[in-house]
Amino acid sequence: MSKLSIIISIIIAIVFFIIGIIVDNIPYFTLSNEFELDDLLSILITIIIAISIPLYLQKWQENQRTLKDLVIDDIRELLKINDEIASKISNCKSSGIINNDDRKIVIESFDKIDRKIAILQSQIQENYPNKSSGHLLSIQTISREYWSNTTGDELMKNQTNPSVFSQNYYDKFRLHSDKFEKELKLFAHRVNKY
Amino acid sequence: MSDYIINISEDFSRNPGARYISDGKYSGEAFLNDILEPTFLKAKSENVKLRILLDNVIGYPASFVSGSFGVLSLKYGSEIVLNHIVLESELNPARVEKIIYEIQNPTSK
Numbered sequence: 001m002s003k004l005s006i007i008i009s010i011i012i013a014i015v016f017f018i019i020g021i022i023v024d025n026i027p028y029f030t031l032s033n034e035f036e037l038d039d040l041l042s043i044l045i046t047i048i049i050a051i052s053i054p055l056y057l058q059k060w061q062e063n064q065r066t067l068k069d070l071v072i073d074d075i076r077e078l079l080k081i082n083d084e085i086a087s088k089i090s091n092c093k094s095s096g097i098i099n100n101d102d103r104k105i106v107i108e109s110f111d112k113i114d115r116k117i118a119i120l121q122s123q124i125q126e127n128y129p130n131k132s133s134g135h136l137l138s139i140q141t142i143s144r145e146y147w148s149n150t151t152g153d154e155l156m157k158n159q160t161n162p163s164v165f166s167q168n169y170y171d172k173f174r175l176h177s178d179k180f181e182k183e184l185k186l187f188a189h190r191v192n193k194y
Numbered sequence: 195m196s197d198y199i200i201n202i203s204e205d206f207s208r209n210p211g212a213r214y215i216s217d218g219k220y221s222g223e224a225f226l227n228d229i230l231e232p233t234f235l236k237a238k239s240e241n242v243k244l245r246i247l248l249d250n251v252i253g254y255p256a257s258f259v260s261g262s263f264g265v266l267s268l269k270y271g272s273e274i275v276l277n278h279i280v281l282e283s284e285l286n287p288a289r290v291e292k293i294i295y296e297i298q299n300p301t302s303k
Contacts, residue, residue, distance in 0.1 A: 114288030156212035
């Protein structure tokens with residue numbers, strides 16, 4: 001039993017004790033010195049309730065935290081993949097070279113994003129069916145626009161020769177990447193509030 | 195009449211490339227000309243489905259999708275294309291959604 005449960009149990013016991021004293025001091029009520037069997041049963045039930053309610057609440061809180069952590073872990077992984085794409089594109093920009101291996105890494109990373117979003121979606125639907133559908137839809141739309149912009153002609157053209165992309169492509173890439181990151185972080189905050 | 199099937203990883207490549215043939219290997223244009231459009235026309239004339247299996251590929255660049263499925267949609271119309279094509283991916287259903295989005299909203303280059 002955790003410290004919190006012990007403290008809550010003690011508080012509940014004290015409250016009942018005080019109520020007992022108050023009731024005893026009200027002249028309209030009298031206390032018998034004899035114990036009936038159902039009185040004893042009533043006391044036992046009260047104690048069991050006093051102990052089990054905090055335990056139940058604590059267990060419920062722990063389960064909620066675990067579910068949120070699972071969702072937030074998936075969001076963290078998405079952020080990590082986004083960082084990897086940004087790092088790859090940034091390195092290509094600074095080196096002035098994009099080769100087929102770089103392209104494959106970027107394309108594969110977007111595929112990973114899709115699969116991770118699908119996992120996130122199934123978790124949300126299972127655990128929070130009445131929440132988040134709008135936020136997830138927004139993440140999916142932003143992700144599709146991000147993929148469309150990043151793996152378009154600028155990245156893929158002149159495959160037989162190393163080539164580098166324009167500043168315009170890079171600026172648009174940063175815009176989409178930042179938008180995706182922002183939306184994921186906002187979603188993590190929202191999940192935390194569930 | 196039975197349905198036609200294109201397994202992209204086996205019938206074309208595991209590494210789909212750029213939009214145009216001039217941009218390198220395994221382009222959307224090459225896929226469209228050599229495989230997608232001829233098979234689509236057969237399926238259309240026989241009024242059967244064309245099943246396209248999207249798995250076992252590293253991923254699909256937007257330029258490839260636009261250069262193949264997008265161009266097919268521009269030529270024949272999204273409704274006719276979607277009436278005859280069935281896209282399948284067990285590993286990543288988002289691939290299906292992205293291609294359908296491109297067919298419904300093709301961009302001409």
